[in-house]
Amino acid sequence: MTEQPTAPLTPVLSRTWDSDRSWSLEAYKAKDGYRGLHAALAMSPDEVIALVKDSGLRGRGGAGFPTGMKWGFIPQNDGKPHYLVVNADESEPGTCKDIPLMMAAPHQLVEGVIIAAYAIRASTAFIYVRGEVVHVYRRLLAAVREAYDAGYLGRNVLGSGVDVDIVVHAGAGAYICGEETALLDSLEGYRGQPRLRPPFPAIAGLYSAPTVINNVESISTVPVVVLNGADWFKSMGTEKSAGMTLYSLSGHVERPGQYEAPLGVTLRQLLEMSGGVRAGHELKFWTPGGSSTPLLTAEHLDVPLDYEGVGAAGSMLGTKALQVFDETTCVLRCVLRWTEFYAHESCGKCTPCREGTYWLVQSLRKLEAGEGAEEDLARLLDLCDNILGRSFCALGDGATSPITSSLKYFRDEYVAHFTSGGCPFDPVASTVFAGALAR
Template identity: 75%
Template sequence: MTDLLPVLTDTWDHEQSWKLATYEAAGGYSALRTALGMEPGDVVQAVKDSGLRGRGGAGFPTGMKWGFLPPPDGGPRYLVVNADESEPGTCKDIPLMLASPQHLIEGVIITSYAIGCHHAFVYVRGEVLHVYRRLLEAVREAYEAGHLGTDIHGSGYDLEVTVHAGAGAYICGEETALLDSLEGRRGQPRLKPPFPAVAGLYARPTVVNNVESIASVPGIVGRGADWFAGLGTEKSQGHGLFSLSGHVVTPGQYEAPLGITLRELLDLAGGVRPGHELKFWTPGGSSTPIFTAAHLDVPLDYESVGAAGSMLGTRALQIFDETTCVVRAVSRWTDFYAHESCGKCTPCREGTYWLKQVLHRIEAGLGEERDVDLLLDLCDNILGRAFCALGDGATSPITSSIEHFRDEYEAHLDGRGCPFDPARSTLFDDTPEAPTALAGAGGRS
């Protein structure tokens, strides 16, 4: 398998790809008209038959999740799109919304129709202001074209879409913390059950799905469930966006069927930067256990990656060559998780703080021989005991890096600190300098 499969990315190279006219010229919104001619239950069944699994990291079957909603009781039910992309290394939903927001909006309309929702929300990170503005404009265009609003295309179906900007908390990527934030409260995970399907937004039945999951729905309805199910592998069906970053010649988004390998993706991306070789990489973002060059041929599907000891996650493939210090990389990731812990539960709040301190000590050459085992003990006290998956994710890069590179940790314990030169691992030949106008605090030099 060496061919890419542009579905979500098929218009990214078109002029003004984000415009409604560009999307419609490429066949956009034909799937919506097809869906409106179907019974809502048939749309749900089509998504179930396609085998689409959540593209936000967990990989739970999307159609099955929709089916968990209780029977209609006359009250509202909601669709919430999780666009709070913030996992280090993950960059697929943001470019999708930037380059082709109508893919998402059409998916929102079809999904809302299928589950009986009349008010949908897109929760996007407030820091990506350009994406937020583009989504607002795309929603406005969809209203003007009659794809949103009342009596959509004469079907009698009404839908309102609200684009909400979050305040930039990683924890709000967890679906119940996102719902609390959307309701105006501090973003912290809720105790489950009840699950969002029963009592979600405003205590009403709610479906929470990732951007890529929802954007994949028009293709399933338009081309058929069998088409989608025929892609990928037996249990990990369909196509997906693979984000390649780091020490690779051509980083970016590569859309391909699930089951492609990193070796094949690297061939398409020009390989690791010239003169260097692959040392380690993440298959699904920084919260997934790291892989090494020995895992180049592991099919990138949920089952194969899991059997090899990691998780497919968000398919954020961060590539690191032999110039990179594993301890430094893991320490930087741990700083992030310690900072982003919401503080609700003791294992995560206290555990990530102490992981950060021990890693800093090792990196500085001030560690002791017992510190490596201390890290593993701390991870053991967090894993499975935190309130949500943030704590578990924070332990993954530490335990996996010690498994594969314990000798590198021990090399830091000789009193000299890190044996790697950080300048060698940079992606730039030299350190970029700030423009003169920005060099001083006052704006003038």
Template identity: 70%
Template sequence: MTETRVSLEMSKGSAPLTPVLSANWDDPRAWKILNYERRGGYGALRTALSMAPDEVISLVKDAGLRGRGGAGFPAGLKWSFIPKDNPNPTYLVVNCDESEPGTCKDMPLLMASPHTLVEGAIIASYAVHAKMAFLYVRGEVLHIIRRLQQAVREAYSAGYLGANILGSGYDLDIIVHAGAGAYICGEETALLDSLEGRRGQPRLRPPFPAVAGLYASPTVVNNAETISSVPAIVAHGKDWFQSMGTEKSAGFTLYSLSGHVANPGQYEAPLGITLHQLLDISGGMRAGHQLKFFTPGGSSTPMFSAAEIDVPLDYESVAGAGSILGTKALQCFDETTSVVRTVLRWMEFYKHESCGKCTPCREGTWWMVQMLRKIEQGEGEPGDVDKLLDINHRIGGRSFCTLADGAVGCVNGAVKNFRDEFEAGCRGIPAWQLLPYERSTVFNDEDLADSGLDSRVGVKA
């Protein structure tokens, strides 16, 4: 996926796209500390260190920064939950375990500008009185791990990390930790277990991480984009941040645009932009095709049909339309795509990635895959769609974490908008007969021939 920055005006007088996190992505060697400093990097850290920690928390809280990892919980409010009288040390853990299908925002950000995250982590750690911070990264993205490690080394050499940072008397160490590649470790408590050397499985809450997180100590866990947004808020103030986005969903964010679109990539814009506007800017759907459905925040969020193309992409508007903004992963599919096949692939992912701790998730996702395979093959029976929804109902809200809820969401949204395709699979019509798979491929025959794939079914020839 390409890294896309656009500075064009959006159509009909709406606000321009806002390159803040992505402002330096096109700079040569943007990841080096000298180039980051040349653009004002680490200036926000100097400002933060001149403030009291509680003032930094109040600034972030008043700005209205919400978590960019999916839940949208106010970051400053989460920081304020750290108890002041706990005798244990406080930790900051940054969740860089991006793995939601369709999501590709944190990795390009960390690749292009790792110092944005490092500076944000130092400021956040200072605000919550943490002396140790961890950057938890997916083990598969070795290039990202190496780039973050280099950025941390440069920050130590420049005096931004270690003892007595910039003469302030504040000490902080940052450790870059590579995970082993489990989707469940994107859930904050499973991540903490993994960081402690245990099998990554979600914990029963309460207690919440703010009280008993890493090593049973007070811990703040935030997404990489959330922490990376902090330096800009400290540098420019809450009024500047609130001038973008909507009243309850303030600021800028990165949208991942993928699928049957002309120009996939990351587009940074104020919260509240619509998919219609993003497609206008990015070149629209692939030539000769129309949007059929899309996910507003990754595969775990209930899909929208083309009728929701003008829903503002902010937390409240998307929730009001029946879905979740999530990670803002806009996977766009055109009229050639089988919804049944798409949902089956997503469900196979959730079945595979279930940690197995909770019976409804472990068993329910397995049965969902079996039923969806039957429907895809045209071997479903009358009433199977209702049975599918019944199993779905018995999974959602009955597990420790939201993996099961995500699996439920993608199926519910699909059946709600495209029930006729599922019913066709219960009348002896295979999904590939209703919507031939070769029509939906994003590759042409020449590309497939070079890769050794069969364009008809997308498998090895």
């Protein structure tokens, strides 16, 4: 392995996290809080959109779609109300960046919401928070109240003539509501299920009006982009993946947590910063963007963690949820747990996902119990092929990713389960198998 210098951390979104009562308006303003809003209000809405476009800011929710371009899709002078919706329904297994951000610096999000609403000419914005995280919901409500009291929200924001209201909405706790159109249905009071597109939300979104839907981190990045400029933002990251981002490092590492670094940093560099894989063990596999992204292995330690680099390696950057697993982990058992989650969270709207994820679980359970055979692996891949690209939304596609990638890199481990009669990583089962073989 070649040694590489450790990439510098870039505390931008996390710059206030170590402040006393970092969630308060006072702490946020002490570190340039709401200066970006003042700068934005001195510009026209179109100038703000152009600036965000020029910065190269891409959506931090998974797809990496250019944020400014998404804002530019909203039709103007159409006589309809416009809405901004922030997707704070962080549900992807392994993903844990938005909740810490909202807990430690809720005003970073609130300021971004006001600027984005001004840019797309929306007078009402919604923050859709996962219902289980009541502590985050309460903290956001408190930050919104502070912003109203300070004149940053409500009618005639800072004397600009602009009106912006924020509604913090607690969802009912469904993974499918992380899909943007299912989120809109849930926000309208319906069962959260994906909508058929077109029409896209930019034309007919919330209440059939033009709507922009952005992730928490995407919107939280907007104030620093407006305050410091596009060139400053592009000075970090890579040519096509500009800026800094929050990498969520979890699993078998010495110091798991949030690491804010430029896009393009490698897992090797992040492991150097976090103390490495836990003592006495070595990396086996990892996810670059949560459980719905294809697995990578130790051979991918030096892959640049940007949208292009991870894509070229056969996976997706997604939410930058870096789950690290060492050699003690049974990859089949891990994949089974993820697949059980997707089967449970399927909304049931489409047959490939509703039926396909059920049968994926049955096949994986059979294999994990040591009751499978070689033809079960072929059947498993055939099931994945019938789900991939055929489900109504990306949930079905995501459910297949850990299965197909784990079979690509760890097929021998799958085979070992049915040749040894059970999981070779289970110490109790291994002893039983050894005794049975001896008899």
